[in-house]
Amino acid sequence: MSTVQGRLRIAVQKSGRLADRSLDLVRDAGLRVIKGNNDLLYRVENYPIDLLRVRDDDIPTFVADGVCDLGIVGENVLEEGKNGGTNAEVVMPLGFGRCTLKLAVPPTLDYAGPASLDGKRIATSYPRILRRYLDQQGVAADIVVMRGAVEVAPRLKLASAICDLVSTGATLEANGLDAKETVFESQAVLIRSPSGPEPALAHLLESIVERISGVVSSQGAKYVMLNAPRSALDQITAILPGAGSPTVMPLMGRDDAVAVHAVCQEAVFWETLEKLKAAGASAILVLPIEKMM
Numbered sequence: 001m002s003t004v005q006g007r008l009r010i011a012v013q014k015s016g017r018l019a020d021r022s023l024d025l026v027r028d029a030g031l032r033v034i035k036g037n038n039d040l041l042y043r044v045e046n047y048p049i050d051l052l053r054v055r056d057d058d059i060p061t062f063v064a065d066g067v068c069d070l071g072i073v074g075e076n077v078l079e080e081g082k083n084g085g086t087n088a089e090v091v092m093p094l095g096f097g098r099c100t101l102k103l104a105v106p107p108t109l110d111y112a113g114p115a116s117l118d119g120k121r122i123a124t125s126y127p128r129i130l131r132r133y134l135d136q137q138g139v140a141a142d143i144v145v146m147r148g149a150v151e152v153a154p155r156l157k158l159a160s161a162i163c164d165l166v167s168t169g170a171t172l173e174a175n176g177l178d179a180k181e182t183v184f185e186s187q188a189v190l191i192r193s194p195s196g197p198e199p200a201l202a203h204l205l206e207s208i209v210e211r212i213s214g215v216v217s218s219q220g221a222k223y224v225m226l227n228a229p230r231s232a233l234d235q236i237t238a239i240l241p242g243a244g245s246p247t248v249m250p251l252m253g254r255d256d257a258v259a260v261h262a263v264c265q266e267a268v269f270w271e272t273l274e275k276l277k278a279a280g281a282s283a284i285l286v287l288p289i290e291k292m293m
């Protein structure tokens with residue numbers, strides 16, 4: 001149960017890779033967040049909710065222990081903490097903070113698969129996830145735990161290989177390392193406390209979760225309008241990504257063509273538009289969708 005009576009608490013990263021997107025997400029869900037004098041706690045002016053701004057490593061524990069009711073954290077951090085006894089429940093993936101925990105080696109290491117790391121030292125900030133992976137692979141390697149700057153370990157001869165988060169790959173490249181194996185795929189997730197909030201706040205919590213879910217599912221969603229030859233209707237519907245059953249309407253004075261309106265749940269790319277045109281679609285309009293509940 002939340003420690004502050006009468007108020008829900010959401011744990012978010014104070015600063016770092018997830019901080020801005022987490023704040024944007026709760027704002028898009030309709031929470032008016034006020035940055036006050038207290039750097040640790042932001043208040044929400046239109047609901048009895050506070051945002052607790054902390055190091056991301058602390059978020060799973062705060063939520064598991066009920067100090068916070070909800071939290072936004074990377075799956076990598078959650079997974080690394082799991083053996084440590086945290087049992088926060090994952091509500092949904094949030095579609096940002098995507099990164100991959102990868103094994104990477106310098107080109108000087110003769111690498112022919114995970115077995116090449118047998119008896120070697122590997123530097124990482126994720127010793128539990130890495131140990132589990134190595135055990136699965138049957139590799140006996142030593143793990144050197146580093147809190148940051150893991151990528152410099154091979155140059156300093158601290159380790160033969162590293163296991164670190166990668167998104168663009170620029171950090172690996174800048175340090176002359178080659179990614180070899182994917183150990184864990186991650187993105188930000190919404191987590192909730194297994195104990196639930198105090199009863200009076202249960203309804204508010206569910207409605208916040210539902211709003212966040214609405215915001216996440218509308219990300220990348222588009223409203224597509226186009227004209228299509230009747231004969232190509234099936235083909236065009238199949239091209240529209242995640243459209244379900246679109247609305248099909250007659251066009252005045254045209255028996256051979258119809259107007260198609262569809263909500264596409266998945267991103268619409270230029271290639272999609274090119275395919276639609278190639279299938280005979282014309283007058284294509286793509287509109288962003290702000291929010292879908």
Ligand SMILES: Nc1ncnc2c1ncn2[C@@H]1O[C@H](COP(=O)(O)OP(=O)(O)OP(=O)(O)O)[C@@H](O)[C@H]1O
Pocket residue numbers: 013014015016017018054055056057073074075076077097098099165166167168186187188
């Ligand atoms: N390069 C990246 N691209 C996308 N997401 C990333 C990247 N690196 C990390 N992340 C995700 O963002 C989370 C936070 O990363 P950040 O580097 O801000 O963490 P941190 O330095 O541990 O911050 P804190 O001070 O809160 O402990 C990571 O746990 C991961 O889920």
Ligand SMILES: O=P(O)(O)OC[C@H]1O[C@H](OP(=O)(O)OP(=O)(O)O)[C@H](O)[C@@H]1O
Pocket residue numbers: 017148149151164165166167168169170171172
């Ligand atoms: O593949 P890239 O796009 O280069 O991203 C990878 C880098 O991002 C993360 O660090 P971050 O920049 O968040 O700094 P930190 O090491 O201080 O956490 C991660 O630890 C890598 O160093």
Ligand SMILES: [Mg+2]
Pocket residue numbers: 055056057
């Ligand atoms: Mg951290």
